[in-house]
Amino acid sequence: MGNHSDDLPASSEVVAKAGHDEVEKFQDPGLPPHRLRLADTDPKAAKRAERQVAILFGISAIGTLLFFFAYFGIRLDQTIATLRLQNMFLGLGIGFAMLGIGTGIVHWARALMPDHEVSEERHEMRTEEDRLAAVQIVDDIVEETGIKRRPLIRNTLIGAMALAPLPAIAILRDLGPLPGNAMHTTLWKKGERLARDPDGTPIKAADVTIGSAFHVIPESLNTLTEGKLNEKAKAAVLMMRLDPDELHPSAGREDWAYNGIVAYSKICTHVGCPVALYEQQTHHLLCPCHQSTFDLTRECKVIFGPAVRPLPQLPITVDSEGYLVAQSGFHEPVGPSFWERS
Incomplete structure (x- = not known):
């Protein structure tokens, strides 16, 4: 093979060779000529x-x-x-x-x-x-x-x-009612029967098996003629049945469930999306919008996601005919945790 070293120029103004003390700098070409519009x-x-x-x-x-x-x-x-x-x-x-x-x-x-x-030098302004x-x-x-x-x-x-x-x-x-009494008051009241959504048929405790989940509305919702959608949006509930030994109620809530049947607001406390996914094996409720996750065994405590407040629980029991009914309304506002709330 031939030696190509003789073909290279003796010096170059572009390439800095090893051993050179200084590298020649390119001259600033300046700004291009300004074109008038x-x-x-x-x-x-x-x-x-x-x-x-x-x-x-x-x-x-x-x-x-x-x-x-x-x-x-x-x-x-x-x-x-x-x-x-x-x-x-x-x-x-x-x-x-x-x-x-x-x-x-x-x-x-x-x-x-x-x-x-324009070209300006950047410097501290003191x-x-x-x-x-x-x-x-x-x-x-x-x-x-x-x-x-x-x-x-x-x-x-x-x-x-x-x-x-x-x-x-x-x-x-127009996104929804302002925080306060509007989100605190729902159709749920003492003796209100839990009914299937959307047909409105009441639910007997005997029909709820362990591991099952129901989308629930107040039975009286069927009789409304005005504001039905708004009331349903506030009162929507998820009801599940677990082994009673898996529940860990806090003091004062020991009788809010019935034989392992629990009911919680369906409205996520983050921004109000419907919590509709129930993981039967882990007993977790998942909001599909932003993945807030609630532990059903610990009163829907938040275990993941942006929500900062547990889902409000609806106290339930049964009436004389064996139908599931509410003991009262929610004890706290449902829906997103506005900054006014503690």
Whole structure:
């Protein structure tokens, strides 16, 4: 094989060879030449871009108004068609509200705000001079946006941003009842029979075998004509039967179960998802939303997941006909653990 060492250059300005004391540094190529945009050179183009941004902010405001029209103006009549129509306009309204602001700001930055590149050394800001320099930088940024010189953009942006959060407030307010008596009061009361969900037939203790699980509602739910879904959401219960020796009730709760039959609220104490998974071998209840896990043998104590409060227990017994009934309502609010609760 030939020796190719003779083919290499004697010296190189790019590669540093072993033994060299210093490595030649590349020169800073600097910033590329700044290219002016059409709006930078043509006042008419700048004015046109300004109007386009204002139109986008106006579209955002219209989208917010469309959301409120759908939310308050379209009355639901228990038909799927009306529900779909409202959902469609709700989605379009909030979509245009967010899209208008986002697109408007992006177009504003690309077409009208200064786009020249700068290179600055980063250093700690400790002196008063540095603080004043930082304030000046902020002032320069505000000046460069042109918001002081472009009242049309400024006013439409303020209007769009003032309206945009309102749909979120309306949606969050309508998620459910506020904490307090609304979540403390359910249909469960002394003597209320436990009934199967969804057919509403009462359950006898003799029909509940060890290892079985029932989705339970109050029997009186069948007679409601208004607010049935809301009441069911608060009163839904899971009922299981274990070997009585596996239960470890705390003081004062020794008689809340009947022959190993226990009943607990079905509403997860994290964010209110339905706890619907029962692991028969481990006696664990699992919330499928965020995997909060409750130990059924220890009064549904939280053993895993984000929930911080056990599931409320419904005290139960049997009536003279052998049907399972509630001894009382829940002794604590059901549902998510709001910060107001201890």
